[in-house]
Amino acid sequence: MDFKVDHGLSLVDEETYEIILVTPKLLELFWGDVKVLLEQTRETWDEYDTIDSIHEAIHTGKRHLWVCVDLGGVFLAGITCFDVYPVQKVLRLMWLGGSHLSKVLWFLKHVEHWALMKGATKVETAGRKGWQKLLEPYGYKYKHVLLTKMLKGK
Secondary structure, eight states: OEEEESSSEEEEOSSSOEEEEEOGGGHHHHHHHHHHHHHHTGGGTTTTOOHHHHHHHHHTTSEEEEEEEETTEEEEEEEEEEEEOSSOEEEEEEEEEESOHHHHGGGHHHHHHHHHHTTOOEEEEOOOTHHHHHHGGGTOOOOOOOOOOOOOOO
């Protein structure tokens, strides 16, 4: 594994792919592929965001875009953000989509290290039940259930 800091953080796997923290300057290079992945999983984010709001949040640095790239282009992407509370800063894994997820979950330790260097004390994510099985081997623990209720306006 090799680290190189160029226009963004890049984690290189000797095999065939690279994981990149995309800077706002480089967003447009990857956005077309990422947009396709987002559209494939629209039901996981469209209750809160639009494609344009996601793009804007990444472009302004409010959210962070991580991409896994091989010779065929982007095959997996993730979005993170920091939530800052009075007692701690938390990196939130907001969205992850694409293919070959189990092949690249090892990169979470590098995302966690990056978050620690940025002052975070914890990483959190919410998702379907299957995420628990995938993430527990990486030290993630079940904490609580998220319940929601839609409120009707007047």
